[in-house]
Amino acid sequence: MSDIEQLKQQVEAQGSVVRDLKAAKADKAQVDEQVALLQALKKKLHIANGGDADESKKKGGSGKSLVLKEPKGTKDYSPKEMAVRTEIFSTIVSVFEKHGAVTIDTPVFELKEILVGKYGEDSKLIYDLKDQGGEECSLRYDLTVPFARYVAQKSISNIKRYHLAKVYRRDQPAITKGRMREFYQCDYDIAGIYDAMIPDVECVRVAVDVLRRLDVGGFVVKVNHRKILDAIFEVSGVPQEKVRAISSAVDKLDKAPWTEVRREMTQEKGLEEAVADRIGQYVQISGPGEEVLAKLRALPELMASAKAQEGIKDMGLFFRYAAIYGILDYVSFDMSLARGLDYYTGIIYEAVLVEENVRLPTAPETSAKKGKGDAVDESQIRVGSIAAGGRYDELVGMFSSVMHAKGKKTDVPCVGISFGVERIFSIVKSRRSEAEIKANRTQVYVISLGDTLTDSLLEDRMRIAAELWDAGIAAEFAYKVKPRPQAQYDACDSAIIPWAVIIGKDEIGQGTVKIKNMAQKVEEEKGGVAVPRANMIAELKQRLQMN
Amino acid sequence: MSDIEQLKQQVEAQGSVVRDLKAAKADKAQVDEQVALLQALKKKLHIANGGDADESKKKGGSGKSLVLKEPKGTKDYSPKEMAVRTEIFSTIVSVFEKHGAVTIDTPVFELKEILVGKYGEDSKLIYDLKDQGGEECSLRYDLTVPFARYVAQKSISNIKRYHLAKVYRRDQPAITKGRMREFYQCDYDIAGIYDAMIPDVECVRVAVDVLRRLDVGGFVVKVNHRKILDAIFEVSGVPQEKVRAISSAVDKLDKAPWTEVRREMTQEKGLEEAVADRIGQYVQISGPGEEVLAKLRALPELMASAKAQEGIKDMGLFFRYAAIYGILDYVSFDMSLARGLDYYTGIIYEAVLVEENVRLPTAPETSAKKGKGDAVDESQIRVGSIAAGGRYDELVGMFSSVMHAKGKKTDVPCVGISFGVERIFSIVKSRRSEAEIKANRTQVYVISLGDTLTDSLLEDRMRIAAELWDAGIAAEFAYKVKPRPQAQYDACDSAIIPWAVIIGKDEIGQGTVKIKNMAQKVEEEKGGVAVPRANMIAELKQRLQMN
Structure with missing residues (x-):
């Protein structure tokens, strides 16, 4: 029976399935299902008869064409x-x-x-x-x-x-x-309930360790504290109901210059200009921890706020511990970091990549640059935030029904x-x-050479592969009865498989296999080293440095 | 400010946010969001005032109570x-x-x-x-x-x-x-396009290898072939349009006795009784590969079908290769295996656990039992399918627009x-x-003992932990300024951490640390072995057998 004949029969059979279902007033989903199958079969038949698979697409026909892609x-x-x-x-x-x-x-x-x-x-x-x-x-x-x-x-x-x-x-x-x-x-x-800032500093240490190991290039971890930010807004005179909106405007400072953020605050969010300017003075402060701490401590109006005091106490501990953990060079205390999410209550941080392999800019330079005008130093604009987080002490409580x-x-x-x-x-x-x-972890490719008029070497390759698998060695071979030698070498090379076990009529006769280093292409013998078949596993394990 | 005072202020501020949004005719989703926040705050205030968090639940009140659970x-x-x-x-x-x-x-x-x-x-x-x-x-x-x-x-x-x-x-x-x-x-x-049954048998070899390594107990891999099943239905006289329904009935034979499956075929699916009985004769055939192949080859009406011949040729190769791969003992050729999915076109298989650590029952016994009556041998009813698959040659083609x-x-x-x-x-x-x-991989817990009136030992523990982390050793310590000794030992034990580094005033003075084996609880010295601080990493690496 030809393919076309067979398809015709399938279309007929499926047609009758659909008719039966409709006659039996079956569930709509079930009918649709079967109709879809019928249409697929009809399309297949159409193509088998020489039709174009994409016809419906080109013609905008009734058959909805299938787009092969991942969802947006x-x-x-x-x-x-x-x-x-x-x-x-x-x-x-x-x-x-x-x-x-x-x-x-x-x-x-x-x-x-x-x-x-x-x-x-x-x-x-x-x-x-x-x-x-x-x-x-x-x-x-x-x-x-x-x-x-x-x-x-x-x-x-x-x-x-x-x-x-x-x-x-x-x-x-x-x-x-x-x-x-x-x-x-x-x-x-x-x-968990722990002493102040000990887990917090460990999170930043983890971030630094991960980013260094991944070798992503230069990065800086900006840190700030929600309580200090809250105090800044309070002291600057931001009305309570505008704190979230203003905070989210500040958070844009890494992508937009201060003038633009200021405009958003005053024009879009209706903040008084004087209030915005006061915020502006604060949020442009950044630099190494101890310097920023000193600057903040020297601001009497800020230090009058209990919240600011709490935040600054936390950050003092943070930088003390950060020194012990050897991560001070990666950390910048940055008043412009606000973080969008609502649930943060304490320290917040964000690791950003810096364009060149610049670590932390020295503080005087930074302040000088930032002090120049309203614009944030463009060289400090992030190319991308790659890690972020902070303390959120109340989120579990929002779910928890545990009562004192x-x-x-x-x-x-x-x-x-x-x-x-x-x-x-x-x-x-x-x-x-x-x-x-x-992309694979294959260690050995099993190759057969020479007289391939009989299929016996397939079974020899299978036997060798099974022996390698049993010994825990990752192995592959061509899924062909009579593969061409070059095709096998090519498969081995394109999969970057470091070793080959090669057999031919001679090896089978002598009870040996040849082991060839495919990675280095340099070998004591060009065709590989002959070893007794019984020693194959031991010889390979030695070369693969397996115990 | 007390918590309650603070909450009251938050409720007020949030209330004004909601009022502003409503006044501005804001987007509904946005309003709902803020209302939800307001309600959460009100609830919090209610609780802070001594109210019951679950009140609404008990009273079936208007506040929808939050159920903490994973989705069904x-x-x-x-x-x-x-x-x-x-x-x-x-x-x-x-x-x-x-x-x-x-x-x-x-x-x-x-x-x-x-x-x-x-x-x-x-x-x-x-x-x-x-x-x-x-x-x-x-x-x-x-x-x-x-x-x-x-x-x-x-x-x-x-x-x-x-x-x-x-x-x-x-x-x-x-x-x-x-x-x-x-x-x-x-x-x-x-x-990919490969020679017959070579990848197929490797899939079953993979299944056997995985299930043996996982040590799941006794299991059998049932195998069958769609073309043989199709031929059986054809030869038995199943009308083309009923093949799928009957196939899905056969697939239930591992959970239900033949009498029930037969009833489904004849009464629910309208199959002629004689046709069902013919199917019954075939699908009760099972056992070791070569025996079943011999049985099938001895059935002239089946062998007259080209499909059956193709399927049996495939299965002949399959069992030949399965012998090379050393998996014959795990495989049963079972005519009752049908698999529900539509897309299979060749061999199908399913690994099932067997009640006791029984491998494959010997064929004469099985056939004898199954021959007795209509009921499938109950001891063979699966406790659970744990792996399954088969050949599906047309599924990619359903998506593919590649044309010859x-x-x-x-x-x-x-x-x-x-x-x-x-x-x-x-x-x-x-x-x-x-x-x-x-559940963790922590190797060392850093413990401080003795005089904890000063907090200096926290920083010593931090310094030691950082040194261990730098050396690639997984380490933890208590996140407390002054942790109790017993609490530290308990943390170490409950996390099954094998080694402790212990410091006290003496060790700090002498420039040493004590290393204690927590896993064995037997040590040359009861409190651990004192080693110079400078040798700590080397001593630990030796004990942890790290290079």
Whole structure:
């Protein structure tokens, strides 16, 4: 029976399935399903008869043409990209684990009400699942809120956990900037009641360690404190109800010059000009910790605020501990850092890449530059935030129903850091030549040469491969009865497989195999070194430095 | 200011935000957001005033109470569960990579039209995303269809890939059986035009290797061939349009006795009784490969079918190669295996756990038992399918628009195996004592003893920890200025940390630290071995067997 004959029969049979279903007034979804299958078969038949698969597309015909692509803002990862990603993840996880973190996993979607009221203006970017009966659910927007839900739900009093997982935001994608709708976050958080700033400084130490190991180039970790920011707004005279809006304007200072941010404050958000100018004086302060602390302590109107005192006390401890941890060179105390999210209550930080391999600019220079006019020094504009976080002491409490005897809720204070891996991925990937990335872990390729008129060598290759697998050696061979020698060498080379085991009629007769170094292409014998078949595993393990 | 005073002010400020927004006729979503915040603050104030957090729940009041739980059919994984899961994944990946597979990643959702028409009756279980403007998307239902989409979209002619990722099915959850709405699949697939049965047998070899390494207990891999099944239905006289329905009835033979399946065929699906009985004769054939092949070859009416001949030729090769790969003992050729999915075109297989540690029952015994009556031998009813797969040669072609000169589509033939990890996870986890599972990788805990009236020892602990981290040693210490000695020992024990570095006033004075073996609790000196501070890293690395 020809393909066309067979297809005709299938179309007929499927047609009768559809007719039967319709006659039986079957469930609409079921009918649609079968109709779709019928149409697919008809299209197949049409093509088999010489028709064009893309006809409907060109003609804009009734048959909806299938577009083969990933959904907007998402991407597939190729094997070589995955090799890079796996390496990045493994570096990140090794640092997290070096600091004693355990890992948890939570579902990719949460009950919708868990996410409500946690993300401020950005809540509109949350992906909802369709209501197909049952609970209303949304894809997670970050890993922090699911973590807080987990801690509250399980009544956990302390945990240091990491979580590498995808999060979802219906944002306008900008793939060149690494802004995707589906992207990975790598989070490290410490929850529990501890003494001031000890876990906080460890989070920044983790960030520095990760970024140094990933070799992303020059970076600076900007730090600030929500209580100091709050005090600045208070002291400057920002009305209470405008604090969030003004704070989110300040947060734009890394992307926009002060004049523009000032305009947003006064014209869009209705702040008095004098108030904006007072804020301007504060938020342009930045530099090494001790210098900024000294500057702040010298501002009597700020120091009159209890909040400012609390924040400055915290930051004093922070820089003291940061010195012990050897990370002072990477940290800049920056009053313009505000962070968009609502839930932060203490220290906040953000690691940004700097254009050149500049570490922290020296303070006098920075202040001088910044002091010059209203514009923020352009050389300081970030090329990208690659990690961020802070202290959020009340988020778990929003979920928690644990009560003290006095009717006061128990919060579980938290501090954490989140790495945005898409940008890190772009940087690390751009440094590699595609051809050099080995996406597999195959150690040995089994090749047969010579007389391939009989198929017996396939089974010999299979036998050798099975023996290698049994010994824990990663091995492959051509899935052909009679593969061409060159095709086998090429397969070995293109997969960057370092060793070959070569057999031919002679080797089979002599009970030997040849072992050839494919990586170096230099060998004691050109065709490889002959070893007795019985010694093959031992000889390979020695070359592969396996125990 | 008391907490209550502060909350009152916050409620007032937030109230004014809401009023302003309403007055400005702001976007509804924005207003709702702020109202939710206001209500949360009011509730907080209510509680601070001595009210009950759960009041609204008890009274069924207007305030919707927040239920803290994972969505139905999904679950959180605790650190100890994650330790088990990570171990399982790492075993599976190591086998996949031993066979040369690379990995890819695809988005968690696909364009809806990609999934349509691929899953037969089960399409109703697909999760859709809500239409929030833009493309219609659905959560992936398996990893096979996204893989086929990937291969077609990227015009890949051959690839051997693995993918460990979550898939989603709106099924009725049965957590005890490991049936979840969100669950992991671990897939290994070989795509490309190769010689018959070589990749196919490797998939089964991979399944056997993985299940042996995971030590899941006794299991059997049932194999069958779609073409033989098709021939059986043809020869038995099943009308073309009923083939799918009857095939899906046969697939239930592992859960239901023949009498029940026969009733479904004849009464629900309107099959003639004589036809059902003919099918019954065939599908009860099972046993070791060569025996079943001999039985089938002795059935002239079956062998008259070209399809049957093709299938039997394939299976002949399969069992020949399976012998070379040393997996014959695990494989049963079982005519009752049908597999629900539509896309299989060749060999199909399913690994099932057997109650006791029974491997393959000897064939005469099995046939004898099965020959007795209509009922399937109950001892053979599966306790659970833990891996399954088969050959699907046309799925990529459904997506592919690659055309031959003759107007014929180029399919990329595929064969693969998918592991259902939730069941494997339950088995492996049930074998472990919770207390023995170490969820972290911390190697050293830094403890301070003695006079803790000064806080200087905190900084010494920090300094030691930083030194350990710099040396690549995983280390933790108490995040307290003055931790109690016993609390530190307890933390060390409960996290199963094998080594402690102990300091006190004496050690600081002498420039030494004590190293104590916490795992064995037996030590040359009860309080640990004193070593010069300068040798600490070297001494620890030696004990930790680090290079």
